[in-house]
Amino acid sequence: MAVRRYGVAAAVCGVLALAACHERPAVAPAPRPVVAVAVHPDGIPPEATLPGDVEARYSTPLSFRVGGKIVERNVRLGDTVKAGQVLARLDPSDLQRSLANAQAQLDAAQHRFVYAKQQLDRDRAQADEKLIAPAQLEQTQDAYASAAAQRDAAQAQLALARNQLSYAALVADHAGSITAEQADTGQNVSAGQAVYSLAWSGDIDVVCDAPESALASLAVGTAAEVTLPALPGKRFAAKVREIAPAADPASRTYRVRLTLAAPATQVRLGMTAQIAFASMQARMGPHPFTLPVTSLFHDGKAPAVWVVRAGTDTLELRRVSVGRYDERTFSVTEGLRDGERVVYQGVHTVSAGEHVRVVPPLHPEDFGS
Numbered sequence: 001m002a003v004r005r006y007g008v009a010a011a012v013c014g015v016l017a018l019a020a021c022h023e024r025p026a027v028a029p030a031p032r033p034v035v036a037v038a039v040h041p042d043g044i045p046p047e048a049t050l051p052g053d054v055e056a057r058y059s060t061p062l063s064f065r066v067g068g069k070i071v072e073r074n075v076r077l078g079d080t081v082k083a084g085q086v087l088a089r090l091d092p093s094d095l096q097r098s099l100a101n102a103q104a105q106l107d108a109a110q111h112r113f114v115y116a117k118q119q120l121d122r123d124r125a126q127a128d129e130k131l132i133a134p135a136q137l138e139q140t141q142d143a144y145a146s147a148a149a150q151r152d153a154a155q156a157q158l159a160l161a162r163n164q165l166s167y168a169a170l171v172a173d174h175a176g177s178i179t180a181e182q183a184d185t186g187q188n189v190s191a192g193q194a195v196y197s198l199a200w201s202g203d204i205d206v207v208c209d210a211p212e213s214a215l216a217s218l219a220v221g222t223a224a225e226v227t228l229p230a231l232p233g234k235r236f237a238a239k240v241r242e243i244a245p246a247a248d249p250a251s252r253t254y255r256v257r258l259t260l261a262a263p264a265t266q267v268r269l270g271m272t273a274q275i276a277f278a279s280m281q282a283r284m285g286p287h288p289f290t291l292p293v294t295s296l297f298h299d300g301k302a303p304a305v306w307v308v309r310a311g312t313d314t315l316e317l318r319r320v321s322v323g324r325y326d327e328r329t330f331s332v333t334e335g336l337r338d339g340e341r342v343v344y345q346g347v348h349t350v351s352a353g354e355h356v357r358v359v360p361p362l363h364p365e366d367f368g369s
Helices: 002-021 093-128 134-166 212-217
Strands: 032-038 049-056 059-063 068-073 086-090 169-171 176-181 194-200 204-210 223-227 235-243 254-260 272-277 289-292 297-299 302-308 315-319 321-325 329-334 341-343 356-359
Touching: 032 302, 049 176, 049 194, 086 194, 093 134, 204 212, 204 235, 204 272, 223 254, 297 315
Parallel strands: 032 356
Antiparallel strands: 032 341, 049 204, 049 272, 059 194, 068 086, 086 169, 176 194, 204 254, 223 235, 223 272, 235 254, 289 329, 297 302, 302 315, 302 341, 321 329
16 A cells, blocks of 8 residues: 555656646736827928027127226126216225326436436537537437436336226226126126126127028028017018037037017017028928927937837837927927827837837827827
């Protein structure tokens, strides 16, 4: 009986060992739920615009021409100033002492010059009477010329000291507005150190940064239309006045300056603007796709979106061409087809080729769908 029990036990163990040798089949992961929406063309032509702002055509830093301690400031940020207005002053004590020293040097040089002139007149009279040697007359003439030169140098030094004393007052050389303050009362500043920034009144520019893809459509004299969110309903004609010859090293964009044909008095410095170029408009596609900014991703440096492939429900990262960026949306001019499903949320949590399950957004109105 014992032998039979051992045989049964061995058979059971063998069956269990064989069962353990077979691995269980892997369970496929459940598809990741993603918020995706089928996109459709807007049906309206895109508006090729670039964001910009209003700036003064001329803007200069204001600084003292001598160093010293600021003891007085008469204007603040945003103030309007007139040409010739005193904006700030330095402590004039040291400059006044320099002026007094220069005046004393001039007085001494003037006395030496008068004495040298009198001595020259006496020696000339004595030389005519053959009472002194010619060499003595030459020495007197040399002393007179040296005294005259010292007097002229002292006069120039006095004029310089007077100018330096006048430089203790920072004077606006043009009418305009104070756009920045770089120094405060009680601060020691060096010559040339900026104290204020002055935007000249008069001519104004609308400035934008254009990508390199837009340069082919832009040239000096290109017409544009400018709208200002602060002045709804108003449009201003403008022309390109200047295009930067080199790209900004950080943004890789080119600074473009436009001149308004007839700027209104309501146009203020610092206002934001939207600039529509007629030449760029002609190159835009007829029907863009408007997507929320939450769907924007990047493939390298190029803008891209996640597209759910039809039939397989897997993800594809596709590069697109963006025609315009707005506050909450952007317009895709190339790269999408009508009816394709685009991931609207969680674009940073998915990967290419991943199997997904499409769910609609809870609040479609938030995405313009």
